[in-house]
Amino acid sequence: MNRDKWLISGPPLFYLVVFFVIPTLIMVIASFRYAGEYGGLAPVLLHDANGTHLNLTLESYQEYFSDFIYTRLFIKTLVYALITTFFCLVFAYPLALMIARSEKKRRDLLVLLVILPFWSNFLIRIYAWMIILGPQSAFTVALNGFLGLFGMNPVRLLFTPFAVVVCLIYVQLPFMVLPLYANLEKHDPALLDAAQDLGANGWQRFWRVTFPLSLPGIYAGVALVFVPVLGIFAVPDILGGTKGIMIGNLIKQEFLEARDWPFGSALSIILTLGAMAIVGGAALFARRRDV
Amino acid sequence: MALLEIRNIVRRFGDFTAVDGVSMSIESGEFFTLLGPSGCGKTTLLRMIAGFDSPQAGEILLDGKDLVSVAPEKRPIHTVFQSYALFPHMTVAENIAFPLRMRGMGKDEIGAKVKASLEDVRLADRGGRYPDELSGGQRQRVALARALVNRPRLLLLDEPLAALDMKLREQMQIELINLQREVGITFIYVTHDQTEALALSGRIAVMNAGRVEQLDEPSKIYDSPKNRFVADFIGTCNLIDAEVAASGDEKMVLEIKGLGEVMAKGKGEPGTRGTLALRPEKVRIGSHLSPETEENHFKGTVHDFLYMGDVTVYIVEVAEGVHVEALLPNSAAGRPRILAAGDPVEISWRYDAGTFLHE
Numbered sequence: 001m002n003r004d005k006w007l008i009s010g011p012p013l014f015y016l017v018v019f020f021v022i023p024t025l026i027m028v029i030a031s032f033r034y035a036g037e038y039g040g041l042a043p044v045l046l047h048d049a050n051g052t053h054l055n056l057t058l059e060s061y062q063e064y065f066s067d068f069i070y071t072r073l074f075i076k077t078l079v080y081a082l083i084t085t086f087f088c089l090v091f092a093y094p095l096a097l098m099i100a101r102s103e104k105k106r107r108d109l110l111v112l113l114v115i116l117p118f119w120s121n122f123l124i125r126i127y128a129w130m131i132i133l134g135p136q137s138a139f140t141v142a143l144n145g146f147l148g149l150f151g152m153n154p155v156r157l158l159f160t161p162f163a164v165v166v167c168l169i170y171v172q173l174p175f176m177v178l179p180l181y182a183n184l185e186k187h188d189p190a191l192l193d194a195a196q197d198l199g200a201n202g203w204q205r206f207w208r209v210t211f212p213l214s215l216p217g218i219y220a221g222v223a224l225v226f227v228p229v230l231g232i233f234a235v236p237d238i239l240g241g242t243k244g245i246m247i248g249n250l251i252k253q254e255f256l257e258a259r260d261w262p263f264g265s266a267l268s269i270i271l272t273l274g275a276m277a278i279v280g281g282a283a284l285f286a287r288r289r290d291v
Numbered sequence: 292m293a294l295l296e297i298r299n300i301v302r303r304f305g306d307f308t309a310v311d312g313v314s315m316s317i318e319s320g321e322f323f324t325l326l327g328p329s330g331c332g333k334t335t336l337l338r339m340i341a342g343f344d345s346p347q348a349g350e351i352l353l354d355g356k357d358l359v360s361v362a363p364e365k366r367p368i369h370t371v372f373q374s375y376a377l378f379p380h381m382t383v384a385e386n387i388a389f390p391l392r393m394r395g396m397g398k399d400e401i402g403a404k405v406k407a408s409l410e411d412v413r414l415a416d417r418g419g420r421y422p423d424e425l426s427g428g429q430r431q432r433v434a435l436a437r438a439l440v441n442r443p444r445l446l447l448l449d450e451p452l453a454a455l456d457m458k459l460r461e462q463m464q465i466e467l468i469n470l471q472r473e474v475g476i477t478f479i480y481v482t483h484d485q486t487e488a489l490a491l492s493g494r495i496a497v498m499n500a501g502r503v504e505q506l507d508e509p510s511k512i513y514d515s516p517k518n519r520f521v522a523d524f525i526g527t528c529n530l531i532d533a534e535v536a537a538s539g540d541e542k543m544v545l546e547i548k549g550l551g552e553v554m555a556k557g558k559g560e561p562g563t564r565g566t567l568a569l570r571p572e573k574v575r576i577g578s579h580l581s582p583e584t585e586e587n588h589f590k591g592t593v594h595d596f597l598y599m600g601d602v603t604v605y606i607v608e609v610a611e612g613v614h615v616e617a618l619l620p621n622s623a624a625g626r627p628r629i630l631a632a633g634d635p636v637e638i639s640w641r642y643d644a645g646t647f648l649h650e
Contacts, residue, residue, distance in 0.1 A: 193370075195378075
């Protein structure tokens with residue numbers, strides 16, 4: 001019995017230890033090391049006249065806290081993630097509800113349509129937004145023409161925070177729809193009949209029955225949308241220009257361009273801890289009886 | 292004036308006619324049952340009274356006023372659903388408070404009513420529990436309390452006991468009758484279980500294929516079924532093809548193929564074909580029966596028997612291809628032994644024990 005358990009859980013456990021736990025530990029250690037002269041990392045052990053000693057430092061963390069600009073970028077990332085999550089929820093909820101309440105044989109097709117974008121490459125989909133939001137695109141021209149009617153100046157859409165958030169919402173939307181749909185689809189329609197029978201109008205039926213019962217789906221969707229957005233760098237890289245950068249871009253820069261691995265590692269650790277604190281805090285706050 | 296008046300209700304789903312011209316009137320304070328096999332239209336009729344479905348023709352009147360145009364949430368009618376449909380995210384007390392909240396009642400008043408209601412259904416100590424922490428019988432009582440708490444004019448019950456085991460069901464039947472008497476609210480009860488219908492109801496409407504076959508008190512329905520369907524659906528019944536041979540005003544002679552002449556009550560045109568419906572418990576059976584006047588008396592052999600504990604059901608072959616079921620309580624005095632298959636027996640029944648159903 002015990003051996004069977006290990007046989008089943010062994011491979012994934014091995015995989016996670018080798019490719020997640022150990023790299024994370026390497027990163028934790030890297031964040032306390034010095035940068036190498038030509039990038040990379042300086043040796044952990046230093047040999048000099050006094051013998052051998054550990055060559056570790058808190059410099060990277062000191063650097064983070066020495067300048068508020070990093071925390072500001074962190075907060076900005078957080079705000080982008082919150083806006084993205086909010087709009088994903090607002091857009092996804094009615095969609096998921098509609099799919100869950102449509103005819104049974106049509107549901108699979110509708111879910112398929114929701115995940116259809118996954119069939120094309122992530123980067124290509126982001127580049128598509130470059131075209132949609134570009135200065136000569138039909139969308140931008142039409143929007144500026146419309147604004148012009150009211151005497152407003154034309155706006156630039158590409159390489160702005162707006163472009164980043166719009167694309168983040170687009171990229172993350174399916175991750176909100178799917179858990180919500182999975183939850184809403186299981187609701188017993190008799191509960192809504194009962195609520196109506198007992199005097200609840202449509203609005204009350206939604207807020208008193210459907211919505212509270214869908215909270216587990218909302219939590220799952222929020223976690224799936226919010227956390228990945230915190231670390232994303234491809235979207236702001238391509239669509240954000242200089243104003244739209246997020247913490248993920250900074251981490252990437254530290255590793256690839258500045259070649260300051262310890263600082264990049266420290267930022268990653270801070271991001272991970274921050275995300276854990278936010279999600280953990282939200283989970284504690286939202287802790288209630290599971291339905 | 293009747294509390295609820297249903298007039299020529301029709302409901303079709305595509306080619307299928309679920310309710311086909313049903314009319315009935317239900318009096319205030321009644322325990323009224325819609326009884327029939329699945330697909331007979333009883334649940335559709337109930338849903339139209341509750342407002343979840345609308346008739347394509349006909350009228351539903353409550354206190355003489357049109358009900359069809361009233362939204363379900365505005366009808367003074369509550370339903371106890373087959374699955375109970377308790378809100379899983381609310382405690383028992385919150386579930387019961389729900390209809391009161393929807394009416395915008397004050398917090399203190401709600402608290403008092405919920406407390407009284409919990410006591411009525413003997414769940415005073417369960418108010419803080421969630422539905423999934425209750426037993427089936429307790430959930431049933433919560434569903435009842437929730438549907439009754441703001442005193443609807445009419446309570447609809449859709450097979451509410453179907454999910455319970457037999458012992459609990461019998462207990463809940465008694466509770467239901469007592470509850471209905473206490474609160475004095477009109478109950479419309481839907482079931483396919485004929486024993487339940489007979490035990491609970493003041494009146495029963497037996498439905499089949501979207502129509503009401505018979506609407507009467509339980510004893511009338513059992514003793515004088517109007518047609519073959521009702522006789523067959525309610526209890527067990529011998530249904531024997533027969534033809535009127537001769538008739539007086541209150542008695543007639545029926546000719547049964549292979550068996551000969553049988554006396555029966557009622558009258559009919561000679562030559563009329565029909566069915567003799569005869570309840571097994573009204574057929575006497577024994578090794579030797581002394582014939583009495585006004586009795587039909589036949590000799591036969593035991594074809595088969597079912598030992599049920601309290602009674603034994605004998606299937607007696609009285610003529611080639613003619614079988615009559617007879618029921619004998621196992622406590623019957625002087626019964627020497629259980630008759631076995633192949634034993635010669637005698638059966639008899641009074642002329643007025645059965646009913647001749649015209650075709």
